[in-house]
Amino acid sequence: MSEEKHIIDEPPPSYDSLYGKIKKAKVESESNVGFFRTLAGLLFASVGCTICLIIILAVPVASIVIGALYLNKCPIQHYIPIYLIVSGAVGVVYNVFGILRKLATKRNEEGETEERPGVFTSVCNCIFGCFLLAWFIAGNVWIYSIYDDWTSDPASPDKYCHPTCYLFAFWTTTLVYILMGATIVLGCCSACIAACCSCFKS
DSSP states (O other): OHHHHHHHHSOOOOTTSHHHHHHHHHHHOSSHHHHHHHHHHHHHHHHHHHHHHHHHHHHHHHHHHHHHHTTTSOGGGTHHHHHHHHHHHHHHHHHHHHHHHHHTOEEOTTSOEEOOOHHHHHHHHHHHHHHHHHHHHHHHHHHHTTTTTOBSOTTOTTTBOOHHHHHHHHHHHHHHHHHHHHHHHHHHHHHHHHHHHHHHHO
């Protein structure tokens, strides 16, 4: 009897949860096709967010691990492993801080996100952002300045850097530029498409 009462008194699921969103889509959908379309979108968004979260945290953690493993194995530029460790640690803290801040945002009665960052949060974001930018620039100098000189042959200690350490640092840094370029291209394409659509409508 007590279990039945507990089940009856249990509040309905929040519409902020995935289950609540699916239930809401079922109620609001006019047909089964519309419901399954909405369900696929919700599941894709949930899985996509999880994958993005894993990638966002995996790269900084990998930077810390590789930098620590090869800390003394890059004599040509001993700052590269340090660069990986520091950037990875700050990246983890920055990403976790951002995730916690988003989870802590309050929602008003209409379901809209109501953010109240405050002075402390704004200052922390500014400090983290400035430090990551400055550290990224320093890493660029350390990594790209030895591109033509480094070797993976331990027989040349003056020019040696462990290939895993150097190539990981090189490609993660280069990937930032690739993503920036792709973002700019996609943004320009979107702006051009929007401009063309507005011209056709007028």
